Amino acid sequence: xxxxxxxxxxxxxxxxxxxxxxxxxxxxxxxxxxxxxxxxxxxxxxxxxxxxxxxxxxxxxxxxxxxxxxxxxxxxxxxxxxxxxxxxxxxxxxxxxxxxxxxxxxxxxxxxxxxxxxxxxxxxxxxxxxxxxxxxxxxxxxxxxxxxxxxxxxxxxxxxxxxxxxxxxxxxxxxxxxxxxxxxxxxxxxxxxxxxxxxxxxxxxxxxxxxxxxxxxxxxxxxxxxxxxxxxxxxxxxxxxxxxxxxxxxxxxxxxxxxxxxxxxxxxxxxxxxxxxxxxxxxxxxxxxxxxxxxxxxxxxxxxxxxxxxxxxxxxxxxxxxxxxxxxxxxxxxxxxxxxxxxxxxxxxxxxxxxxxxxxxxxxxxxxxxxxxxxxxxxxxxxxxxxxxxxxxxxxxxxxxxxxxxxxxxxxxxxxxxxxxxxxxxxxxxxxxxxxxxxxxxxxxxxxxxxxxxxxxxxxxxxxxxxxxxxxxxxxxxxxxxxxxxxxxxxxxxxxxxxxxxxxxxxxxxxxxxxxxxxxxxxxxxxxxxxxxxxxxxxxxxxxxxxxxxxxxxxxxxxxxxxxxxxxxxxxxxxxxxxxxxxxxxxxxxxxxxxxxxxxxxxxxxxxxxxxxxxxxxxxxxxxxxxxxxxxxxxxxxxxxxxxxxxxxxxxxxxxxxxxxxxxxxxxxxxxxxxxxxxxxxxxxxxxxxxxxxxxxxxxxxxxxxxxxxxxxxxxxxxxxxxxxxxxxxxxxxxxxxxxxxxxxxxxxxxxxxxxxxxxxxxxxxxxxxxxxxxxxxxxxxxxxxxxxxxxxxx
Amino acid sequence: xxxxxxxxxxxxxxxxxxxxxxxxxxxxxxxxxxxxxxxxxxxxxxxxxxxxxxxxxxxxxxxxxxxxxxxxxxxxxxxxxxxxxxxxxxxxxxxxxxxxxxxxxxxxxxxxxxxxxxxxxxxxxxxxxxxxxxxxxxxxxxxxxxxxx
Numbered sequence: 001x002x003x004x005x006x007x008x009x010x011x012x013x014x015x016x017x018x019x020x021x022x023x024x025x026x027x028x029x030x031x032x033x034x035x036x037x038x039x040x041x042x043x044x045x046x047x048x049x050x051x052x053x054x055x056x057x058x059x060x061x062x063x064x065x066x067x068x069x070x071x072x073x074x075x076x077x078x079x080x081x082x083x084x085x086x087x088x089x090x091x092x093x094x095x096x097x098x099x100x101x102x103x104x105x106x107x108x109x110x111x112x113x114x115x116x117x118x119x120x121x122x123x124x125x126x127x128x129x130x131x132x133x134x135x136x137x138x139x140x141x142x143x144x145x146x147x148x149x150x151x152x153x154x155x156x157x158x159x160x161x162x163x164x165x166x167x168x169x170x171x172x173x174x175x176x177x178x179x180x181x182x183x184x185x186x187x188x189x190x191x192x193x194x195x196x197x198x199x200x201x202x203x204x205x206x207x208x209x210x211x212x213x214x215x216x217x218x219x220x221x222x223x224x225x226x227x228x229x230x231x232x233x234x235x236x237x238x239x240x241x242x243x244x245x246x247x248x249x250x251x252x253x254x255x256x257x258x259x260x261x262x263x264x265x266x267x268x269x270x271x272x273x274x275x276x277x278x279x280x281x282x283x284x285x286x287x288x289x290x291x292x293x294x295x296x297x298x299x300x301x302x303x304x305x306x307x308x309x310x311x312x313x314x315x316x317x318x319x320x321x322x323x324x325x326x327x328x329x330x331x332x333x334x335x336x337x338x339x340x341x342x343x344x345x346x347x348x349x350x351x352x353x354x355x356x357x358x359x360x361x362x363x364x365x366x367x368x369x370x371x372x373x374x375x376x377x378x379x380x381x382x383x384x385x386x387x388x389x390x391x392x393x394x395x396x397x398x399x400x401x402x403x404x405x406x407x408x409x410x411x412x413x414x415x416x417x418x419x420x421x422x423x424x425x426x427x428x429x430x431x432x433x434x435x436x437x438x439x440x441x442x443x444x445x446x447x448x449x450x451x452x453x454x455x456x457x458x459x460x461x462x463x464x465x466x467x468x469x470x471x472x473x474x475x476x477x478x479x480x481x482x483x484x485x486x487x488x489x490x491x492x493x494x495x496x497x498x499x500x501x502x503x504x505x506x507x508x509x510x511x512x513x514x515x516x517x518x519x520x521x522x523x524x525x526x527x528x529x530x531x532x533x534x535x536x537x538x539x540x541x542x543x544x545x546x547x548x549x550x551x552x553x554x555x556x557x558x559x560x561x562x563x564x565x566x567x568x569x570x571x572x573x574x575x576x577x578x579x580x581x582x583x584x585x586x587x588x589x590x591x592x593x594x595x596x597x598x599x600x601x602x603x604x605x606x607x608x609x610x611x612x613x614x615x616x617x618x619x620x621x622x623x624x625x626x627x628x629x630x631x632x633x634x635x636x637x638x639x640x641x642x643x644x645x646x647x648x649x650x651x652x653x654x655x656x657x658x659x660x661x662x663x664x665x666x667x668x669x670x671x672x673x674x675x676x677x678x679x680x681x682x683x684x685x686x687x688x689x690x691x692x693x694x695x696x697x698x699x700x701x702x703x704x705x706x707x708x709x710x711x712x713x714x715x716x717x718x719x720x721x722x723x724x725x726x727x728x729x730x731x732x733x734x735x736x737x738x739x740x741x742x743x744x745x746x747x748x749x750x751x752x753x754x755x756x757x758x759x760x761x762x763x764x765x766x767x768x769x770x771x772x773x774x775x776x777x778x779x780x781x782x783x784x785x786x787x788x789x790x791x792x793x794x795x
Numbered sequence: 796x797x798x799x800x801x802x803x804x805x806x807x808x809x810x811x812x813x814x815x816x817x818x819x820x821x822x823x824x825x826x827x828x829x830x831x832x833x834x835x836x837x838x839x840x841x842x843x844x845x846x847x848x849x850x851x852x853x854x855x856x857x858x859x860x861x862x863x864x865x866x867x868x869x870x871x872x873x874x875x876x877x878x879x880x881x882x883x884x885x886x887x888x889x890x891x892x893x894x895x896x897x898x899x900x901x902x903x904x905x906x907x908x909x910x911x912x913x914x915x916x917x918x919x920x921x922x923x924x925x926x927x928x929x930x931x932x933x934x935x936x937x938x939x940x941x942x943x944x
Contacts, residue, residue: 025882032890033878035825035865039891042824132810208829208837208891208925259827259891260925292830514889514926687885687931694928718834718923726929727920731912755928 018527020746023683026519028512028538037257040212040229045285048214049078051278052134053271053288054124054141055297056116059370059711060148060164063114066124071140076133079282080141081125081274083113090277091243093268095334097484100341103174103366105334106165110243110274115148117164117332118372119712120297122271127278127286150370150711154306154329157367164332164368173334174341174366176348180423183361186321190312194395199780200384201704202304202329205377206723209259210290211299213272215279223250226276229258231266231511232551237543238487239268239337240276255541261513262378262695264299266553268336271298296716301705302343302377304329305384309351311392312359317402319411321359322352324388328374329367335375337486341366343374346381346473349424351388353471354433354649355411360423370711380554382472382757383696390468390761391779394768403450404467404765405441412437412469429642431649432675433469435737440467440651440673443735449655457773463668466654466766468758474555474676474750475646475741477639491639492556493547494564496525496572498632500618502596502610504531506538509549510561515752516684517557521565523680524746528569529576530593531610547635555750558680559646560638563744567636579617579630580608638744646741648749650674652693654762658770660792663785665701665767667730674754675737678747685751686734692755693732698724699756700763704782796860798823799867807854814838814849816857817864825865825894829923836922839895840864846902865894874901880935888926896922900936909941 031037068080092107112121124141128134149162156162157171164171187193214227224246230236233253241248258265275288290298307326313319326347330340348362397407412433413420420428440446446465453463473480481488495507506525512518518538526533539545547564550556573593580598581588584607592601598608616623617630624630640646653671658664672689679685702722706714715721732755740747760781767788768777776791789795796803798821805820812831817823817840829837831850838849841863868874874897880886887893896919903910903918910918915936916929924932 025885029882029885029887029890032887032893033874033881033897034869035823035894036869037890039824039827041818041828044822206923206925207889208835208923209827209889257891258889260889262925292832292835514887516885516888683885687888687927690928690930691888691926692928695925717832718830719832723923723925724928725920725923726916726933729916729929731930732928 019523019533020527020680021682022523023681024519024523024533026516027522028518032257039209039257039259040214040227041289043214043227045216047284049127049129049282049284049286050131050134051125051127051275051286051288052131052138053122054126054138055294056119056121056123058116058145058147059119059150061116062146062148063123063143064146065144067142070142071126071137074133074137074140076129077137078127078129080137081111081278083109083111086111086125086274086277087113089244089280090273093243093336095336095339097339097481097486099484100174100339100345103334103339103341104168105173106168108270108333108336110270110277118370120294120372122274125274125278127282152369152371152707152709152711154327154367154369157329157369158327158365164370171368172365173330173368174344176345176364178348178360178362178424180358180360183321183323183359186359187312190320191315192396192399193310193312194392194399195308195310196392196395196779197306197308198388198391200303200305201781202301202374203699203703203705204296204299204301205262205264207260207262207264210292210295211265211269211272212289213275214285214287215276216285217279217283219283221250222246224276224280225252225254227254227256229265230255231261231513231553233511233541233543234509234548235488235551243273244276244280252544255511258513261552263376263380263553267300267338267375269298292718293716296721297372297713300335300375300377301372302374303384303699304374307384307388309388309392311396313396315400317400317407317410319355319357321357324348324351324362326364327367329369331371331373332368333373335373337488338376338481340373340375342376343381347385349426350381350385350471353385353389353422354413354469356413358423371707378692378695379753379756382470382753383699383760386468386470386758387761387764390765394765398772405437405446408467408469409434409437427643428647429741429743430739431471431647432737432739433649436649436651436673436675439735439737440653440671443673443733444653444671461657462660462770462774463655463657464766464768464770466762466764466769467651468761468765469651470649470758472555472648472754472757473645474648475559475640476554476556477641477644479644480554489548489550491637492549492561492564493635493637494561494568495547495633495635496529496568498572498576498610498614500614502614503535503537504529506536506565507546508538508540508561508565509546509551510557511541511552513552515557515688516681517552517561519684520558520562520680524562524565525569528566529573531596535596547637555752559744559748559750560640562680562748563638563746564636566746567638568634571636572634575631575634576613579613582624582628583613583616584608640743642743646743646749648676648754650754650758652758652762654766656763656766656770658767658788660774663788665783667697667728669730670732672732672755673735673737674751675739676751677738677740677749679736679738680748688752689734689755690732692753693759694724694729696756696759697763699781700760701782796857796862798862799864809855811854812850813840813852813854813857816854817849823864823866827891827894834923836899837892837895839898839922841898846898865897868901876939877901877904877935880938884931884935886927886931886935892922892924896924896932903936904939912937
């Protein structure tokens, strides 16, 4: 049922949408605005100990001797532990999944044993009374190292002259091939074939709050409470339980305010597992907060790819086939429990995705290197796939002399073609590429912008327009992880409780990372039950309180958690009306709920406030019929299952200026038209898109983790690793097409990753559009001034 | 020193940064630590009327000074207009940068002049926000400075 049909209120009340579709400010933002949030580092505990890690200075080396004697004498030190000591309390893990056939990775320990495989890997843990004392003692650890051969370059890793993990036989973590057949024939009969190789620099999330965990083991109960800046509390509960051998029900994971996540905080980190183990070992609370330098060395990196892509088309501009050969490097370990094979897998699934060609062949290798580990980061694989697709599509249009928008219109999958199966096997329920394209071109005044561009070129001003159509994975079913054996929940649950005063408490397994989850749940719950928004309180992020669920990742919070809230809200409304009918001695169908009151469904006349209903139900149930029991707490769950993923689509455009003398890029404007299905809170949706776009712009223009040939991270701090700051960013215009998913009653699809998915491609195409009259082209992100000047043959 | 109007006296280690002192000694956890090398602006506080990076100033350097943090300016009501505008425009997501961002923005508000969007962007260009993309923050500050809705 689509949004407009939601029967939340009686017909004719003009309130049938409730708060759904309204841009209400987030109620939970107030504490953050006053500096009264509760981030992990803000918590205060008695007997709290602090851990700092002794990290490898080498990319690949064996420890011959580790001497703690001096460090142990340092002031405030409680204990120092190596990999073997921690391994007695925490079992190792291997990050593979059954549905990624052939994926392999060695066991990883909480603290590495004997051998370091990247610069920054934790080799020992120092626990002290304060963080500064722990850091002081780290400096006093003496280690003797034997340096081992280092594999840094992706091609070297694939070639395999030096093998990082001898027991695996080669450096290949995972490979995949896909072939629809008849690809060679399509290329043979093509009028035009274009080919290019694109490079993507590895970059990272740079969450303003470093990774943070405070583990508090209670020896008397053999229970562990973990305050954790994570996106997936239940997943972490399962992992702490299994690897520390503590019964699941004795592990409680609490996630309070989290200072940015973006996929960085959904993985298992060895140093965080060590922190939990240390709490068990020392029988006291232990805290670890990654500082900025160790964040760069140990937060997951992502998106180091080199990909060759070919496109075949007719002279009239009809795309016939795509071919892809992708190589990506993920560091020395596949990351637990999601694996590091997913990003490359997504690139294979998604490349060419908006277009209607039927022939596709892809080859992809994921290789190990001696750099920091890589895993899923906001928009997993999409920025790569969209840039490959849209980069080569622009090149084809250019070669044919066709306008970039016209070429897309000719090839985008028609809006009436759904349901549709793309050649890679992914299924689309309903997309709206053409509606989005038309809306975008109107929004940005495409034709007049082209005229302006041409006029300015005459004056030596080089501006470019870049388009990027995209498809995006949202609301994943168990097909994403569960089928491969990962204990990651694709379902989520919500519990709603009407309080005696008529207030509504909502407890949901999806977490709040700042995106506004709690606000949209409050909107849905208030609408579904029939209360005003000020009566709703939302609780998330506590495994002991909320129903079981997956948490926040893959643009799933609103679509999956929101549906669970809606279903629970409708059930609670029905239960409340049962009580009202019993109290008022009337028939339930004659009643409804609106604005905290039981009303007459036909006359809308108020019959009883919910506070009175709550009083009777909780404190005077003796006045109700003997066989009647009120149920004012309701739990419902939801799992998307009809499609593997609820795909969304959208299109972005970038308008920018390149200075051919300096190579600098000045962003002028950016547009995004997105179809996220039902919009629950348009303001929050737009802000997700804007933030995502800027994160994508960072990847396109500034961000890269640079390594030396011997595997040393060269720019692991915020002075040398550039992130987007306000001065360089432009305004971003958002617009929407709404195609609700028919799989749920709410109709919401995900939107959290859309901006990041398409922005790098739009910026790349705009730069190349600007450079086209100068006969220059760039294909290696980030597009630094140096790279642009090289393309212009000026350096 | 005076912190948010209250006289405080402590013996501190010479190496302790002002923001660590505020957080660890006084429990004023509203000022956040983002990079500890003066780039991100999350620890921005006001010392003798000037905004400074709490991670680049030592606690001992603030001896005898008047120090103000987001908690103090919230309680006094000085940040009220900015907080309201930030809330309405959703100029925060995770909220980790927000205290520093508000301190920087209030510095501009106190200059009592109208600013272009570009001037606002430049003024807060030393405060990193990974969530919002900055536009809503610029909108919110513009609303307070120029009375624009």
